[in-house]
Amino acid sequence: MPFINEILKHKSLSIVGMEKNTGKTECLNYIIKRLEAKNKTIALSSIGPDGENIDQVTETPKPEIELTRGNIFVTSELHFRQKQLIAEILDLSEKQTALGRLVTARAQNKGKVIISGPSDTVWLKNVINELDKYNPDIILVDGAISRKSPGSPSVTESIILTTGAALSASINSIVKKTAFVHQLINLDVFEIPESEDLLSIERGLWAIDENNKIHDLEIKSSLLLEKSTEKLFRHGNTIFVSGILTDKLVDFARLQKNISSTTIVVKDFTKIFVSPEKYSVFLAKGGKIKVLLKAKLITVCVNPVSPEGFILDSEKLCDKLYQTLGIPIYDIKSIKL
Amino acid sequence: MRTFKQHIAENSGLRFIYENLNIKSSIGRKNLLNSKFITERDELETLFSCISKAINYLNTENYKKLSHYLCEINDISSSLKILSEKNNLDDIALFEIKKFALVSEKIKESFEKSCFNDIIIFDLIDVINVLDPEKSRIPSFYIYSAYDNELSKLRKEKELVQDETKAEKIREQCEEIEDKIRQNISHELAKFETRISHNLEQFAHIDIIFAKAELAISQNLVCPEVSNKTEYRGVFNPQISKNLIDKGKSFQPIDISINNEPILITGANMSGKSVLLKTLALCQYLFQFGFFIPAKSAKIKIVDEILMSVGDNQNEMNGLSSFAVEMLNINEIIKEAKSGKTILALVDELARTTNPDEGKAFVAAYLQLMSKLKVSCLITTHYSGIKTNCFRLKVKGLSGIKKTDKITVNNINDFMDYSLQETKNDDVPTEAIRIAEILDVDSEFIQITRSKLE
Incomplete structure (x- = not known):
């Protein structure tokens, strides 16, 4: 069976959608079914309240997740009360989400449940640590729509990306957008012995000199760059951005004369909020972007059906993505179980 | 009656305790x-x-x-x-x-x-x-x-x-x-x-x-004795003490007894009078919220209320002058004392924002009233010649200075003796110019000030 064995090599996996209606939930249900067939124990959570049962925008029903006996899930009080299975409560958080406290429970029979989770990645990391105590074979995280943050390698070890007709009616456009995210996920790791120190930095821009020494550039954020232009490169051409990387810094660096030897380092791909256009100009000029932590992309799954109802040629879409990305691509609905 | 939560919102010393x-x-x-x-x-x-x-x-x-x-x-x-x-x-x-x-x-x-x-x-x-x-x-x-x-x-x-x-x-x-x-x-x-x-x-x-027991160990607090009069040996302010220790300095603990009568405290500027009042307020709060006390030993009298007038009220925002705010605070103290409540009143530099003639009269009158009402009350002042029979304490102030010593705002702490001693005099230390000098205030200004005094 495709990619299931690959998933089991990791302790945790998040499923991240490029857009709404890219088949994230179908993908999750498929993975759960395959894992259950192998008698694996799953622990499942999500990030954020995923909204209502029916998506307000597109009116498409939001499928629930089906679990079998023995699997563990974390969800909000609200969704726990709506569950359609018998579940043994194992834990209850003290903190509240918008939908109530988080309930950790073990399914006692087969049934459906809506999964919602902690509101931020720090809390999600704690939830994942707590889930580890129940010794599951794999922890799955249902990522929030169009938010890639749970896919951060600091949260889960591996990711599956879902894409599809919801992004665009044009196959070329879908491939282009997906390829860009794929490119970010596969950015090279910046090798430095002090990477732990860098990861613990919460804010500001920093320089890494030739001897791997870290210097605070005393620039609080790249948004304040205009006031500190001469400060930026005073310790060399390697700049560490502790928060998010935006067009602003990339644009600024591109115009400097040392652009061909400039490297921007970020914590991981989820911190990059640079538009594809700016990114490619930056690269063309010789700039580099590297990451401290690299995510393991298991595969890309596609949903050729758009919420408006048109259907793209699944085979053509998968093939085109495969040609560009160079990794196996799956249309979950067309895989025969 | 206000809760602990309401008090920590207003009292930074108490908030420091809560945070620890x-x-x-x-x-x-x-x-x-x-x-x-x-x-x-x-x-x-x-x-x-x-x-x-x-x-x-x-x-x-x-x-x-x-x-x-x-x-x-x-x-x-x-x-x-x-x-x-x-x-x-x-x-x-x-x-x-x-x-x-x-x-x-x-x-x-x-x-x-x-x-x-x-x-x-x-x-x-x-x-x-x-x-x-x-x-x-x-x-x-x-x-x-x-x-x-x-x-x-x-x-x-x-x-x-x-x-x-x-x-x-x-x-x-x-x-x-x-x-x-x-x-x-x-x-x-x-x-x-x-x-x-x-x-x-x-x-x-x-x-x-x-949690209170752990705090007593980590902050060196002592078990207070519930008593009819208040008597501290080696009382200190945990928050200020920590700040000083972080800078490699230390807080000089103070001994003080408070009976059912007012005490007038004099001392140079920067001699820790306001800190003393804040520390005593903190100790009384800690005591009556059931905490141990930052001191070597502490006997404390239970009060119904702690009332303060320390001049850092934010009421100026309501359009009241600092004098008006102070008078309203003082009035509140008098009102509570007259109602028969047992109170601890702490007043920093009464009537300092008005002219010294009337100011002195306010201080003397306040002391007389507090004496009559037998109120435990501490009041600090810079005014000399206050006519009162009440108990007076003086902060020892700058001492042990050799000619070669260069005092600055950073080391003044080392030369200041914060301990209190009884005094019968009604004059006050005249060290304001010296302190201004230590603070490196414009020398021409200091020189002119001196000449005006002569």
């Missing part, structure tokens, strides 16, 4: 924040004896276990409220109560071996029995099949049924039985509601006691 307090449960935190200023002697004495016992208990293996269990105590008061109103609990609430009862048993066990015989913890075995029909003693819960034979049968049947309509029908039947079970359990548990509530309150109490 290691309370483990949310219910403990909630109860402390909602606690009231204590004016009953017995209540305070019981609290202090509990903290003393807790201190002896801190290094035991049992305490390690206890603090671990306290971390597991959740605030289940909303579930208990549902029970007390004889309503039915859902699975989440039932889980909470079961987990609580299991932890409760562990705390009870670890407490039985201790000397806290005045803290009573009820056994909740009956609660556990209701919620743990499988006798697993694991903190987890659902409507177990063991509750009902019919339910058990139906659940097994549902697993085997292929037909969806039939499965749906069985599910509905199951739910009906489950609801009946929830109803029965809730009814059973309602009998124990007072016991569970009692334990929850006790655990919050224990949590607070031990």
Whole structure:
């Protein structure tokens, strides 16, 4: 069976959608079914309240997740009360989400449940640590729509990306957008012995000199760059951005004369909020972007059906993505179980 | 009466204490924040004896276990409220109560071996029995099949049924039985509601006691003696002391006694008079919220209220001048004293924002009134020639300075003797120009000031 064995090599996996209606939930249900067939124990959570049962925008029903006996899930009080299975409560958080406290429970029979989770990645990391105590074979995280943050390698070890007709009616456009995210996920790791120190930095821009020494550039954020232009490169051409990387810094660096030897380092791909256009100009000029932590992309799954109802040629879409990305691509609905 | 929470919002010294307090449960935190200023002697004495016992208990293996269990105590008061109103609990609430009862048993066990015989913890075995029909003693819960034979049968049947309509029908039947079970359990548990509530309150109490005990050790606090007069030996301000230690300096502890009469305190600028008043206010609050005291020893009188006029009120924003704010504060003190309440009044530089002639008269009149009303009151001043018979203290001030010493704003602390001594004189230290010099104020300005005095 495709990619299931690959998933089991990791302790945790998040499923991240490029857009709404890219088949994230179908993908999750498929993975759960395959894992259950192998008698694996799953622990499942999500990030954020995923909204209502029916998506307000597109009116498409939001499928629930089906679990079998023995699997563990974390969800909000609200969704726990709506569950359609018998579940043994194992834990209850003290903190509240918008939908109530988080309930950790073990399914006692087969049934459906809506999964919602902690509101931020720090809390999600704690939830994942707590889930580890129940010794599951794999922890799955249902990522929030169009938010890639749970896919951060600091949260889960591996990711599956879902894409599809919801992004665009044009196959070329879908491939282009997906390829860009794929490119970010596969950015090279910046090798430095002090990477732990860098990861613990919460804010500001920093320089890494030739001897791997870290210097605070005393620039609080790249948004304040205009006031500190001469400060930026005073310790060399390697700049560490502790928060998010935006067009602003990339644009600024591109115009400097040392652009061909400039490297921007970020914590991981989820911190990059640079538009594809700016990114490619930056690269063309010789700039580099590297990451401290690299995510393991298991595969890309596609949903050729758009919420408006048109259907793209699944085979053509998968093939085109495969040609560009160079990794196996799956249309979950067309895989025969 | 205002709560601890309201006081820490206004008093940075008290906030510092709160921030250093290691309370483990949310219910403990909630109860402390909602606690009231204590004016009953017995209540305070019981609290202090509990903290003393807790201190002896801190290094035991049992305490390690206890603090671990306290971390597991959740605030289940909303579930208990549902029970007390004889309503039915859902699975989440039932889980909470079961987990609580299991932890409760562990705390009870670890407490039985201790000397806290005045803290009573009820056994909740009956609660556990209701919620743990499988006798697993694991903190987890659902409507177990063991509750009902019919339910058990139906659940097994549902697993085997292929037909969806039939499965749906069985599910509905199951739910009906489950609801009946929830109803029965809730009814059973309602009998124990007072016991569970009692334990929850006790655990919050224990949590607070031990947090105060830990704080007493980490901040070098001492057990106060409830007394008819106040007497501190080596009193210090924990927050300022920490700031000084961080800079490689230390806080000079002070001795002071306060009887039922006003004390007039004089001293140079920067001689710590305001800090003294703030520290005494802090100590009185700590005392009456049942904390140990930052001092070598402390005998303290219980008061009904602490009233302060320290000139950092923000009422200026309301369009009142600083003099007006001060007069209103002073009026409040007089009003409370006349009402017969026992108060501690702390007044920093009374009438300093008006002309010295009238200012002095205000100070003398205030002292006379406080003497008559027998109010424990400290008042600082820079005015000389105040006509009063009241007890006077003076901060020793700058001393032991050699000609070669260069005093700056950074080392003035080393030359300042903050201790208090009794004085009969009505003159005050005239060191303002010297202090201004040390602060590196413009030399021409200083020189002219000097010439004006001559």
